[in-house]
Amino acid sequence: MTSAYIHIPFCEHICFYCDFNKVFIEGQPVDEYIEALINEIRLTKLAYPSNDTETIYIGGGTPTALSAKQLDRLLEGVRQHLPFDEKNEFTVEANPGDLTLDKLRVLQNHGVNRVSMGVQTFDNRLLKKIGRKHTAQDVFDTMKLFEKADFQNVSIDLIYALPNQTTESFEDTLDKALALDLPHYSLYSLILENKTMFYNWARQGRLHLPGIDVEGDMFERAIERMTAGGRHQYEVSNFALEGYESQHNLVYWNNEHYYGLGAGASGYLGDVRYKNHGPIQHYLKPLRENERPVIESEHLTLNHQMEEEMFLGLRKLEGVSLTRFEEKFNKSFTSVYGATTQHLIEKGLLKHNQDYLALTEKGLILGNDVFEQFLLTK
Numbered sequence: 001m002t003s004a005y006i007h008i009p010f011c012e013h014i015c016f017y018c019d020f021n022k023v024f025i026e027g028q029p030v031d032e033y034i035e036a037l038i039n040e041i042r043l044t045k046l047a048y049p050s051n052d053t054e055t056i057y058i059g060g061g062t063p064t065a066l067s068a069k070q071l072d073r074l075l076e077g078v079r080q081h082l083p084f085d086e087k088n089e090f091t092v093e094a095n096p097g098d099l100t101l102d103k104l105r106v107l108q109n110h111g112v113n114r115v116s117m118g119v120q121t122f123d124n125r126l127l128k129k130i131g132r133k134h135t136a137q138d139v140f141d142t143m144k145l146f147e148k149a150d151f152q153n154v155s156i157d158l159i160y161a162l163p164n165q166t167t168e169s170f171e172d173t174l175d176k177a178l179a180l181d182l183p184h185y186s187l188y189s190l191i192l193e194n195k196t197m198f199y200n201w202a203r204q205g206r207l208h209l210p211g212i213d214v215e216g217d218m219f220e221r222a223i224e225r226m227t228a229g230g231r232h233q234y235e236v237s238n239f240a241l242e243g244y245e246s247q248h249n250l251v252y253w254n255n256e257h258y259y260g261l262g263a264g265a266s267g268y269l270g271d272v273r274y275k276n277h278g279p280i281q282h283y284l285k286p287l288r289e290n291e292r293p294v295i296e297s298e299h300l301t302l303n304h305q306m307e308e309e310m311f312l313g314l315r316k317l318e319g320v321s322l323t324r325f326e327e328k329f330n331k332s333f334t335s336v337y338g339a340t341t342q343h344l345i346e347k348g349l350l351k352h353n354q355d356y357l358a359l360t361e362k363g364l365i366l367g368n369d370v371f372e373q374f375l376l377t378k
Contacts, residue, residue: 002269004048004082006037008060008074008330009280012098013133014302021312022061023280025173036287037262038077040276043292044259045081048269053082055089055248058117064098068106075097075110086111091155093118097138114153116186116246117142120135122176123169126162127289129199135175143180153203153244160222161215162190163198163207171217176218188237189215191318216365236315237365253316255309259324263293271300274291302329303376306336310374314367340373 010025010033056078066074085217086089092107097113107115121127122136125327139156141147146154158177160170189207190198199205210218223233231239238246251258260267264278276295277283287292300308306329313320324335329336341357344350348371349363363370 001052001054003055003248003256003258004057004076004078005248005258005260005262005265005267006041006051006056006058007260007265008063008066009033009263009278010065011060011062012065012116015129016123025065028280029284030070031073032065032284034077036284037074038081039287039290040261041078041081041259041292043287043290044261044267047292048259051083052085053088055251056082056273057086057092057248058092058095062098063092064094064096064103068100069089071103071106072110074297074328075106075112077136078255084111086113089114091116091246091248092225094141094142096134098181099142099145101145104145104151108149108151113181114155114246115146116155116157116366117150119177120159120171121162121165121169126165127171130159141176152183154264155246156180156182157186157187157188159188159378160218161210163209165210165216167221170221174225178225184238184240184246185226185231186238186246187226188303189219189220199372232317234317236317236367253312255305255312271305273298273300287358303351304368305329306331307374307376310337313348313373314357314374315372317358319353320355321355322357323355336376344370344373 006165009022010028011022012025024194058078065176090112092112094115094117096117096119099117117139118132119139120130120132122139124135127135143154143229147153158173158179160173222239226233227237231241233239234245235249238249240246257269258267259269260274262276263280263283264276266273267276268274271330274294277286277293277295281296283293306325309325309328310320325331325333333341342348344363345352348360349366351358351360351363359370
């Protein structure tokens with residue numbers, strides 16, 4: 001079984017912090033892109049057949065920047081070429097204000113059963129500051145659309161440690177988010193990514209971010225509030241009601257296989273990690289010749305696969321299954337990582353929980369320092 005990530009690179013505006021592969025939708029060959037993407041799915045399935053698709057995730061960019069007609073054509077092609085059981089998870093990303101009842105009906109008609117919405121904050125002043133075009137009211141209006149369509153599996157993303165964000169503003173965002181009573185929430189700290197407007201402004205001294213202590217307090221407060229609200233933390237940045245964990249993201253954290261489809265998308269099939277051309281015309285060119293648009297691929301050595309198993313798996317609160325590690329790589333865990341693990345347990349960064357090795361509370365805060373210790377090729 002293989003999952004699928006499908007990338008729609010079009011946006012109606014560009015956020016100041018975003019480094020994902022995206023372009024303004026105006027003047028772009030959107031219809032040709034959709035047909036090329038459907039062709040890529042067909043070609044990839046020929047090269048790597050699979051009789052079931054465990055999860056499908058359409059992200060961006062902004063998938064809901066497409067018209068209802070374009071969405072309908074895209075999803076028709078996805079369902080035609082990717083075998084999919086209706087009980088599996090099928091997620092589409094949306095922006096508040098972009099999603100209409102027509103578009104939501106199209107999603108439902110093609111079996112989409114989960115929507116992930118980029119809210120980021122409920123503070124209108126901050127939304128402007130980070131380059132978002134929606135308001136808090138747009139979020140509430142979109143929630144009414146979900147109610148009208150009887151669509152219940154909705155997740156929202158929030159970002160904290162935003163420029164000039166106060167603890168009070170973040171508390172207010174948590175209040176409003178939890179009042180929506182959703183099954184899933186993702187909370188990420190702002191990261192200054194290369195080639196974004198925020199990155200350039202920070203280098204010019206024009207960006208005033210909360211200090212690391214305030215950021216740490218916000219993270220701890222988010223965990224407290226989400227836990228008190230009945231949403232358990234199952235991954236560093238993700239909180240859900242029991243049974244509503246993101247199955248697609250668990251594919252990544254469990255280091256499982258997935259098709260990466262669309263401009264700039266990355267995939268993992270067999271022992272190969274690959275990436276597609278990012279610029280739209282570079283992506284379209286090989287597909288016009290019936291060739292896959294892969295720009296780079298890497299065969300992972302066994303050591304690299306074991307490293308990734310640890311980096312990704314330790315992001316989950318339950319951690320890495322030692323039994324699964326040994327079955328997957330046909331190696332004793334102790335022979336590979338015994339000394340490293342013992343050292344990190346003694347430092348209070350890791351803990352054993354029956355078959356699982358997991359981060360402690362201290363380890364969660366110092367996650368990157370822990371992950372570094374599992375490099376086999378230093």
